[in-house]
Amino acid sequence: MPSREPKIKIFENRILLVEGKDEANLFGKLIEICLNDNKPAIQVIEIGGKYTFRRNLETLKTGALTRPSLRSIGIVRDADTSATASFQSVHNSVQQAGYRPPSAHAEFSDASPSIGIFIVPDGSEPGAIETVCRRSVQDEESAECVEAYMDCLTAHNALKSNVPDKTFTHAYLAATSDPVARVGEGALQDVWNFQSPAFANLREFVHNLASR
Amino acid sequence: MSISSFEAIHYRGIDGLSLQNMSRANLITGVNGIGKTALIEAIWIFTGRRNPGLLWNTNVQRSNHPVIDPVAELSDSFIELRGKENGKEDKWKVEFEPFEQVERVSFDTWDASESAQIPVAGRLHAWIDDNLIDHGGQSMHDTPRGAVLYGMPPRLTKKGVCIIEGTSWQLVTPDEYLQRYSDMVREGHKQALTKAINLILPGIKDIELLTDKTGKSYLSANTSANVQLPLQALGGGVVRLFRLYLNLFTARSGMVIVDEVENGMHYSVLRDLWSLVRSAIHEWDVQFVATTHSDECIDAAMTAFEREPDALSIHKLYTDESEGVKAITFTGETLEGARDFHLEVR
Numbered sequence: 001m002p003s004r005e006p007k008i009k010i011f012e013n014r015i016l017l018v019e020g021k022d023e024a025n026l027f028g029k030l031i032e033i034c035l036n037d038n039k040p041a042i043q044v045i046e047i048g049g050k051y052t053f054r055r056n057l058e059t060l061k062t063g064a065l066t067r068p069s070l071r072s073i074g075i076v077r078d079a080d081t082s083a084t085a086s087f088q089s090v091h092n093s094v095q096q097a098g099y100r101p102p103s104a105h106a107e108f109s110d111a112s113p114s115i116g117i118f119i120v121p122d123g124s125e126p127g128a129i130e131t132v133c134r135r136s137v138q139d140e141e142s143a144e145c146v147e148a149y150m151d152c153l154t155a156h157n158a159l160k161s162n163v164p165d166k167t168f169t170h171a172y173l174a175a176t177s178d179p180v181a182r183v184g185e186g187a188l189q190d191v192w193n194f195q196s197p198a199f200a201n202l203r204e205f206v207h208n209l210a211s212r
Numbered sequence: 213m214s215i216s217s218f219e220a221i222h223y224r225g226i227d228g229l230s231l232q233n234m235s236r237a238n239l240i241t242g243v244n245g246i247g248k249t250a251l252i253e254a255i256w257i258f259t260g261r262r263n264p265g266l267l268w269n270t271n272v273q274r275s276n277h278p279v280i281d282p283v284a285e286l287s288d289s290f291i292e293l294r295g296k297e298n299g300k301e302d303k304w305k306v307e308f309e310p311f312e313q314v315e316r317v318s319f320d321t322w323d324a325s326e327s328a329q330i331p332v333a334g335r336l337h338a339w340i341d342d343n344l345i346d347h348g349g350q351s352m353h354d355t356p357r358g359a360v361l362y363g364m365p366p367r368l369t370k371k372g373v374c375i376i377e378g379t380s381w382q383l384v385t386p387d388e389y390l391q392r393y394s395d396m397v398r399e400g401h402k403q404a405l406t407k408a409i410n411l412i413l414p415g416i417k418d419i420e421l422l423t424d425k426t427g428k429s430y431l432s433a434n435t436s437a438n439v440q441l442p443l444q445a446l447g448g449g450v451v452r453l454f455r456l457y458l459n460l461f462t463a464r465s466g467m468v469i470v471d472e473v474e475n476g477m478h479y480s481v482l483r484d485l486w487s488l489v490r491s492a493i494h495e496w497d498v499q500f501v502a503t504t505h506s507d508e509c510i511d512a513a514m515t516a517f518e519r520e521p522d523a524l525s526i527h528k529l530y531t532d533e534s535e536g537v538k539a540i541t542f543t544g545e546t547l548e549g550a551r552d553f554h555l556e557v558r
């Protein structure tokens with residue numbers, strides 16, 4: 001049976017490309033908080049992971065030919081182990097797809113459409129969106145408990161995860177009033193503090209995307 | 213026959229519409245009224261460009277009313293098309309010259325033993341790459357005002373035919389399909405045809421050519437309960453599939469064009485339908501062009517060509533504010549991408 005998910009149509013002049021559903025949930029919420037009624041809307045599109053990114057971006061570019069008013073495309077990617085490598089990967093894919101990429105993280109190119117790339121958490125450190133989410137709630141009491149839990153795991157040599165930020169967010173979400181598993185789902189429940197300084201650079205990126 | 217690119221330079225309101233990267237199988241999508249049907253008509257006309265008489269075909273005129281000037285029904289003063297077929301690009305142009313008064317022109321009869329004086333109302337002029345089509349052969353089309361003459365090569369040597377199936381197809385199977393069925397049986401493909409019918413209607417054992425009490429031939433299906441039923445009694449979907457399969461067979465080394473290919477088909481059979489199309493276009497070397505509105509049809513086509521995305525192109529027609537109707541094409545990697553992240557291609 002064919003998938004019955006609604007097909008993606010490009011209906012805004014500003015697009016934010018994220019990997020999947022969970023990222024779409026989180027960034028959709030961030031955009032909602034960042035932008036007021038005076039700012040143009042940004043459409044969030046799940047473009048898939050890094051292995052299919054260039055191909056899917058080329059496909060999007062073909063589809064976007066029907067929308068000559070498209071003004072800007074923002075791309076968000078996790079740094080994982082290397083922010084430099086992630087940026088370069090996205091930069092190369094953007095170029096191969098026939099768009100003009102920006103010269104640095106968090107910047108936008110001078111082209112039409114203008115392309116911006118943001119490497120989470122901050123363009124220089126390793127990490128992912130979970131890193132930013134963790135930092136955004138670090139002053140919460142429950143965060144203190146989760147950190148203690150993780151310290152206990154470490155002390156007993158029981159913390160096997162290679163991504164402690166993900167461990168933190170999962171444990172943090174587990175203690176909320178309606179526990180969910182993923183950071184995007186948590187965003188829909190207003191778990192993360194999008195006004196926190198941790199999200200400042202991402203907020204600025206969203207504002208820049210909206211103002212191109 | 214393989215058309216890799218096509219442009220309707222001047223035709224039925226789709227001036228400048230071009231398809232690039234045409235593949236073995238092509239699906240044309242777009243909103244109502246954008247020109248999908250006009251485009252496939254134009255492609256069909258182009259494939260038969262050495263026979264300007266095709267302009268009077270009912271699938272092109274979209275009417276059974278007699279037409280004197282076929283160009284005026286399709287455009288203003290001329291029609292111009294361009295395409296690349298088997299690597300060679302041709303530009304085709306046709307104009308109609310009406311005679312102010314009907315003239316009487318000598319026309320050779322069939323056995324050329326004598327000529328007859330035929331009332332002629334006009335002449336159709338056609339050029340390929342600015343060369344007038346007039347190789348010494350002359351044909352005519354009867355109209356209520358008299359014949360219209362046009363030049364045609366004495367013998368059309370092109371390999372492969374192009375068959376077009378419009379949306380106003382009839383439930384009754386015309387005689388040409390009886391002939392096609394007979395050809396298919398003679399070449400040993402009857403079982404394959406029955407198997408194809410079973411895709412959408414299991415329990416059909418055989419298709420036979422019978423004669424009714426008036427002596428008229430018709431196609432009949434023999435069911436697993438040993439009941440004989442006229443083919444059209446099995447429903448529009450069965451007749452549609454039957455005609456499609458026969459068309460694919462008949463158009464070997466040619467092209468089959470179908471408007472709204474999903475009509476009459478339940479969504480659950482569309483994957484099998486497209487598997488059938490894929491097999492046929494490879495086995496019989498046919499280029500396939502169809503229009504569709506259906507999401508399920510597109511999904512089914514993408515699935516059928518999952519392992520060979522270069523063999524399927526989806527051409528989406530859209531309106532550009534300044535340039536009129538245009539097309540974008542998803543094929544190969546962009547087709548895979550469209551499938552992967554569920555991009556709307558209609």
